[in-house]
Amino acid sequence: MAVATDQFQFVRQLVQTRTAIVLGEDKKYLVDSRLAPLARDLGFGDADAVVQHLRRVPNLALEQRILEALTTNETLWFRDRQPFEALASHVLPQLVQRNAATRQLRIWSAACSSGQEIYSLAMLLDEQFPELRNHWHVDLFGTDFCTEMVTRATEGLYSTLEVNRGLPASLLVRYFDREGANWRLKPHVRSRARFGTMNLAGPWPPMSAFDLVLMRNVLIYFDVPTKERLLKAAGNQLAPGGYVLLGAAETAVGLCTDLTPVRLGDAVFYSAKGPRS
Amino acid sequence: MRALVVDDSRAMRTILTRILRRAGVDEVSEASDGKDAIARLDGAALPDFMLVDWNMPNMNGLELVGALRHHPQWRGITIVMVTTESEQSQIVRALAAGAHEYVIKPFEEESLIEKLAILGFGLQETLADGTEPMGQEAYSP
Numbered sequence: 001m002a003v004a005t006d007q008f009q010f011v012r013q014l015v016q017t018r019t020a021i022v023l024g025e026d027k028k029y030l031v032d033s034r035l036a037p038l039a040r041d042l043g044f045g046d047a048d049a050v051v052q053h054l055r056r057v058p059n060l061a062l063e064q065r066i067l068e069a070l071t072t073n074e075t076l077w078f079r080d081r082q083p084f085e086a087l088a089s090h091v092l093p094q095l096v097q098r099n100a101a102t103r104q105l106r107i108w109s110a111a112c113s114s115g116q117e118i119y120s121l122a123m124l125l126d127e128q129f130p131e132l133r134n135h136w137h138v139d140l141f142g143t144d145f146c147t148e149m150v151t152r153a154t155e156g157l158y159s160t161l162e163v164n165r166g167l168p169a170s171l172l173v174r175y176f177d178r179e180g181a182n183w184r185l186k187p188h189v190r191s192r193a194r195f196g197t198m199n200l201a202g203p204w205p206p207m208s209a210f211d212l213v214l215m216r217n218v219l220i221y222f223d224v225p226t227k228e229r230l231l232k233a234a235g236n237q238l239a240p241g242g243y244v245l246l247g248a249a250e251t252a253v254g255l256c257t258d259l260t261p262v263r264l265g266d267a268v269f270y271s272a273k274g275p276r277s
Numbered sequence: 278m279r280a281l282v283v284d285d286s287r288a289m290r291t292i293l294t295r296i297l298r299r300a301g302v303d304e305v306s307e308a309s310d311g312k313d314a315i316a317r318l319d320g321a322a323l324p325d326f327m328l329v330d331w332n333m334p335n336m337n338g339l340e341l342v343g344a345l346r347h348h349p350q351w352r353g354i355t356i357v358m359v360t361t362e363s364e365q366s367q368i369v370r371a372l373a374a375g376a377h378e379y380v381i382k383p384f385e386e387e388s389l390i391e392k393l394a395i396l397g398f399g400l401q402e403t404l405a406d407g408t409e410p411m412g413q414e415a416y417s418p
Contacts, residue, residue: 078395081394081395160381160383160384161383161384161388163381164380164384164385164388164392165385165388165391166388166391166392168395169368169371169372169376169378169379170372172368172379173365173368173369176365177365178363178364178365181363
């Protein structure tokens with residue numbers, strides 16, 4: 001059954017309030033198709049049933065899953081071009097110079113999904129900072145709430161649909177090997193990254209400081225107190241001179257006084273205030 | 278912004294044209310093979326970019342790319358191959374011949390917009406359906 005008008009309007013309102021994305025009046029079919037797999041997973045008959053359930057029994061976790069199904073495009077290489085350009089032209093040269101004595105670079109992708117973000121960085125580093133290939137310890141660490149995503153990221157195996165998403169063809173042929181209908185990242189790129197499960201909303205395990213914390217497009221899923229807590233924690237996780245990067249539509253301004261926005265190239269990064277920076 | 282879509286499948290041309298129009302490309306023309314594309318380029322206002330299928334009668338996509346790259350007026354046109362040819366060696370060949378980007382069919386609407394963005398054509402991103410990959414070749418020409 002197609003999603004009823006009531007349910008559709010509820011979802012439109014929810015998406016707009018929580019993500020500022022406006023679903024057009026003609027996107028009912030999209031709600032049907034994107035929520036159908038979620039409905040199946042949760043044992044509901046269809047999209048309409050799962051939305052009806054949420055309306056009857058408000059549930060933040062379910063709300064998030066619905067939002068995620070409707071809005072996420074996280075399986076994208078080099079997602080949003082500006083931050084990657086800024087990383088290549090400003091941030092990484094700065095970090096590499098700053099860490100020249102220790103020859104260590106530590107980067108954390110805090111919601112790594114199936115690994116595209118951290119592997120995009122691995123390719124960028126390999127292409128543009130070849131001096132790091134030898135005699136440097138580069139730690140690219142990805143964590144995700146979802147175990148399945150962590151497994152997928154570790155495997156580094158992607159479908160054609162996935163490699164079509166934002167990955168320049170020149171990098172596809174250089175860094176991937178075809179395996180049947182799929183594409184696997186070459187071992188020398190895969191081996192540069194490590195992955196683990198972690199719930200950002202829960203207590204964080206002890207971790208060493210990072211030069212760069214990528215926490216992009218995660219905050220939208222949390223309420224304001226949690227956002228504040230996560231931003232503060234991300235700031236505390238920074239090595240001196242390090243940066244936090246948020247999603248293109250996200251900001252720490254008004255949520256976290258420990259972080260100071262810094263415009264580098266065409267992107268905004270956040271540095272930690274106080275003695276750490 | 279102007280684009281030329283070159284594909285021998287009429288259904289595929291229609292899909293690609295619709296995607297480009299929806300993303301804000303002002304003018305989209307269509308050609309059914311390489312020869313037809315060259316005939317359409319001759320004397321007309323040049324497109325900013327072309328979407329080119331590989332396997333077509335008369336003149337295939339790779340031959341078309343080669344012809345464009347050796348033509349003084351046309352060599353500057355940006356070319357994105359949109360094709361079912363997915364062998365690594367084929368992608369390398371297309372890039373070596375002068376294609377700028379490569380989209381393997383089937384693909385999602387966003388992928389095409391993203392590839393064009395890589396090449397500096399900032400188009401309007403739409404919240405796409407995400408369920409029906411395009412270019413499964415289930416369409417009749």
